[in-house]
Amino acid sequence: MTISEKIFAAHCGRDSVKAGELVYANLDLVMGTDVTVPLSVSVFNQIGAEKVFDNKKIALVNDHFVPAKDIQAAGLSKTMREFAIKYDIQNYFEVGRSGICHCIVPDSGLVVPGDLIIGADSHTCTYGALGAFATGVGSTDMATSWALGENWFKVPPTIKIIYKGTLQPFVSGKDIILHTIGKLGVEGALYCALEFEGDIIDELSLADRFTICNMAIEAGAKSGIIKADKKVLDFLEGKTNRKFTSYSSDADAKFLDVIEIDVTNLEPQIAFPYLPSNVKPISEVEQIKVDQVVIGSCTNGRMEDFRAAAKILEGKEIAPYVRLIVIPATQEIYLQMMFEGLLNTFIHAGGTISPPTCGPCIGGHMGILGENEVGLYTTNRNFKGRNGHLSSKVFLCSPVVASASALKGFITDPREV
Amino acid sequence: MIKGNVHKYGDNIDTDVIIPARYCTAFTEKELAPHALEDLDANFVKNVRKGDIIVAGRNFGCGSSRENAPIAIKGAGVSCVVAKSFARIFYRNSINIGLPILEIDAAVDEAENGDELEIDLTKGNIKNISKNKTYHVPPFPEMIQEIINLGGMVEFAKRRIEQKKLQQV
Numbered sequence: 001m002t003i004s005e006k007i008f009a010a011h012c013g014r015d016s017v018k019a020g021e022l023v024y025a026n027l028d029l030v031m032g033t034d035v036t037v038p039l040s041v042s043v044f045n046q047i048g049a050e051k052v053f054d055n056k057k058i059a060l061v062n063d064h065f066v067p068a069k070d071i072q073a074a075g076l077s078k079t080m081r082e083f084a085i086k087y088d089i090q091n092y093f094e095v096g097r098s099g100i101c102h103c104i105v106p107d108s109g110l111v112v113p114g115d116l117i118i119g120a121d122s123h124t125c126t127y128g129a130l131g132a133f134a135t136g137v138g139s140t141d142m143a144t145s146w147a148l149g150e151n152w153f154k155v156p157p158t159i160k161i162i163y164k165g166t167l168q169p170f171v172s173g174k175d176i177i178l179h180t181i182g183k184l185g186v187e188g189a190l191y192c193a194l195e196f197e198g199d200i201i202d203e204l205s206l207a208d209r210f211t212i213c214n215m216a217i218e219a220g221a222k223s224g225i226i227k228a229d230k231k232v233l234d235f236l237e238g239k240t241n242r243k244f245t246s247y248s249s250d251a252d253a254k255f256l257d258v259i260e261i262d263v264t265n266l267e268p269q270i271a272f273p274y275l276p277s278n279v280k281p282i283s284e285v286e287q288i289k290v291d292q293v294v295i296g297s298c299t300n301g302r303m304e305d306f307r308a309a310a311k312i313l314e315g316k317e318i319a320p321y322v323r324l325i326v327i328p329a330t331q332e333i334y335l336q337m338m339f340e341g342l343l344n345t346f347i348h349a350g351g352t353i354s355p356p357t358c359g360p361c362i363g364g365h366m367g368i369l370g371e372n373e374v375g376l377y378t379t380n381r382n383f384k385g386r387n388g389h390l391s392s393k394v395f396l397c398s399p400v401v402a403s404a405s406a407l408k409g410f411i412t413d414p415r416e417v
Numbered sequence: 418m419i420k421g422n423v424h425k426y427g428d429n430i431d432t433d434v435i436i437p438a439r440y441c442t443a444f445t446e447k448e449l450a451p452h453a454l455e456d457l458d459a460n461f462v463k464n465v466r467k468g469d470i471i472v473a474g475r476n477f478g479c480g481s482s483r484e485n486a487p488i489a490i491k492g493a494g495v496s497c498v499v500a501k502s503f504a505r506i507f508y509r510n511s512i513n514i515g516l517p518i519l520e521i522d523a524a525v526d527e528a529e530n531g532d533e534l535e536i537d538l539t540k541g542n543i544k545n546i547s548k549n550k551t552y553h554v555p556p557f558p559e560m561i562q563e564i565i566n567l568g569g570m571v572e573f574a575k576r577r578i579e580q581k582k583l584q585q586v
Contacts (some may be wrong), residue, residue: 022560039444039484047574065442072442122482122506138484138510139444144574148581152560186429187476191505220476222505275429362438362481383480385456386433 002158002255003225004193006247007133011116019157019254028132029057029110030145031119033101035064035362036138038079040120043143052087053149059091059110059119060084061101064358069365099330099356102126102214102298107330109239113228113246118145123298123380125216129209130235131228131246133193136217156222157256158193158249159184163200165264170414172308173208174300174378174398176200177215178269180261182279190220192256195249200263201226206235207304214299215380218276270411271396274384282401282413290395291373293318293406296327296354297361300378300399303336309399310342312407312414313349319409324351325367331356351406363387369394376411378402419496419517419536421468423528428474430457432507435478435486444485446492453489467494470536472528474500478507487511497536499543501525512561515569519543524552538565 001009001016009017011025032040037060052058060080065073077095084092093104102123105111113131117124120142127134137151145151161180181188194216201209209226216224228246249255267281295301295309306328318324326346328334334356337343343353359366361379369375369388375395377387382394395411404414434457436449443449454461471490477500478486487510490498497517511518517538524543528534532547541554557565564573 022558035438035441036482036484042444043571046571047578049578070442076442120482122480124482136482136506138482138506138513140484140513140570141509144570144577147574148577154558186479187502187504190476190502220479220504363433364438381431381433381480383431383433385437386431390456 028115036120039139040143049147103329112244126214128213128225163198165262173211187220207302273393297379301329309403312403318406431480449489450492453493479504513570
């Protein structure tokens with residue numbers, strides 16, 4: 001069996017399952033946010049549920065439209081807060097003690113290897129970086145899961161991607177996953193699990209692995225998953241005392257496809273509008289002027305991302321008329337950035353710091369693009385109109401490309417600044 | 418039996434163009450329907466008639482997990498979405514809220530904007546009346562068909578809750 005098949009088997013009380021089977025499986029965590037929870041609350045009431053399956057296995061995170069962007073958004077958080085109080089939800093993350101769900105949830109020790117997790121947010125696949133099977137669902141699925149502690153799944157086939165070679169300086173997990181999505185296409189892994197492995201994955205930091213698993217959905221995948229190793233155990237140290245099982249795929253596991261990618265010649269990658277698969281290496285990108293640069297999100301809002309980005313900006317100023325918006329993914333990261341002096345670097349360079357939020361990534365608030373404006377974001381999607389005016393355009397990149405480009409005012413190779 | 422005219426779109430129609438996040442502080446059909454597909458086809462809501470059918474290419478509904486997307490489409494009066502493939506969260510969400518969806522290549526390739534389709538969901542037949550052609554869609558797996566038959570996940574979950582209560586007795 002593959003890792004994913006083993007996790008499903010363990011959660012439906014069977015010795016083995018096969019890709020393609022429909023199963024009911026028990027859930028270790030059901031996660032939702034201010035934008036998806038209120039509809040779930042309404043469905044939860046409609047189905048006549050009297051209690052939640054386990055108040056410790058539900059996470060409710062204020063992140064999308066917070067701090068409340070308008071009266072309606074305030075209403076969404078209020079509904080979620082009232083639900084949390086009513087059912088005594090143990091993992092409720094309030095503004096000021098919160099962060100972007102896919103960073104705060106693993107950082108709070110709510111994910112361990114071997115878990116089966118659903119979240120009413122498409123980037124829930126991020127948690128696969130810790131060896132869990134995690135996938136996005138909608139609000140109705142979340143509501144019924146709150147009540148039942150289980151849901152139905154089709155066990156996905158797995159595509160294995162093996163990364164080899166030597167990673168060059170200024171090339172990161174973001175470039176690896178953008179390149180991979182470019183190869184697979186936005187539906188290349190539809191309904192499948194993507195299992196990432198190889199020497200390169202072993203060498204990468206957890207931050208880079210989170211980035212890679214986070215964007216599995218952009219290739220249509222149900223989940224991204226990486227076998228847990230010592231780095232995962234170190235990460236979990238002190239965060240949780242839950243017992244867990246780390247799974248790895250058997251030697252004779254059946255994969256739908258096995259793809260080898262040599263990253264030795266991989267350059268920083270840029271995804272052009274309007275698809276994350278519309279990827280080019282930076283050497284093929286002509287001079288593209290940018291109006292706004294965003295560094296943050298569930299994809300690239302971690303300490304490692306900000307350290308790398310700040311290094312390029314240290315003692316420098318960004319180009320005139322360019323806006324740089326920096327968004328620490330959690331309050332903890334915000335504080336750490338302060339301790340390390342990164343806030344100084346970004347602010348002196350001319351950037352502005354936003355509190356943790358999804359904000360501009362979904363075109364919610366904290367930096368919406370105007371007519372014909374061009375954004376360069378470290379986020380995960382660049383669909384038409386997603387980040388602001390229908391005529392605006394967003395290019396996706398890594399944190400170091402974002403920094404270098406903010407300095408120059410156009411998309412810039414970080415190796416040249 | 419479903420009968421309506423085709424509104425045809427391409428591949429990778431994402432949830433951001435189906436219903437942009439700026440409207441996602443709401444989640445009722447009434448509030449979302451006036452903005453369905455607004456960023457893809459500004460005339461869609463004006464042109465769509467109750468019972469009409471969206472026909473699209475591959476990976477329909479890719480992107481966000483927002484259930485607001487199928488709710489907006491259903492609220493606009495669309496009776497069924499026929500596509501070559503669906504993004505998986507959109508697929509689940511549609512079935513859960515009782516928006517019929519069908520996955521098929523040929524019927525999509527041969528349908529044109531404005532064609533009249535007649536769909537028999539129980540038999541899985543799509544008839545393109547304008548082209549005088551009939552297509553067959555393979556049935557859903559039993560568990561999914563049961564959710565569809567109950568009109569969505571709400572009724573299905575109610576039964577499952579009752580079953581579990583009985584198991585515990």
